[in-house]
Amino acid sequence: MGRGKFPGMGGNMNNMMKQMQKMQKQMEEMQASLEEKEVEASAAGGAVTALVNGKKELLNLTIDESLVDPEDIEMLQDSIIAAVNEAMRKAEDMVNSEMKKVTGGLNIPGMF
Numbered sequence: 001m002g003r004g005k006f007p008g009m010g011g012n013m014n015n016m017m018k019q020m021q022k023m024q025k026q027m028e029e030m031q032a033s034l035e036e037k038e039v040e041a042s043a044a045g046g047a048v049t050a051l052v053n054g055k056k057e058l059l060n061l062t063i064d065e066s067l068v069d070p071e072d073i074e075m076l077q078d079s080i081i082a083a084v085n086e087a088m089r090k091a092e093d094m095v096n097s098e099m100k101k102v103t104g105g106l107n108i109p110g111m112f
Helices: 013-036 073-103
Strands: 038-043 048-053 058-063
Touching: 013 048, 013 073, 038 073, 048 073, 058 073
Parallel strands: none
Antiparallel strands: 038 048, 048 058
């Protein structure tokens, strides 16, 4: 068996390592770009809007004053939760989409 080669792999270890290093660099670039990307979602007919970045951090929450009813705080709370959860789902979808671009659809546990 030749140095750096594995039986049945048809390539050498150096090529694989170079590809992994390239993928790692692309992942780092993608993570940096995701920190700057933002997604927005709303609930209650647009009365509650949540803004989340690619790191899944809540950046802003806007609540239309017409939704603030001291007699119905539960509706306000539900609307906030719905808007934030939808924004988080959108951020997760954005991250997954960017990951697929880098990894070619490979599911590599622990990469992100």
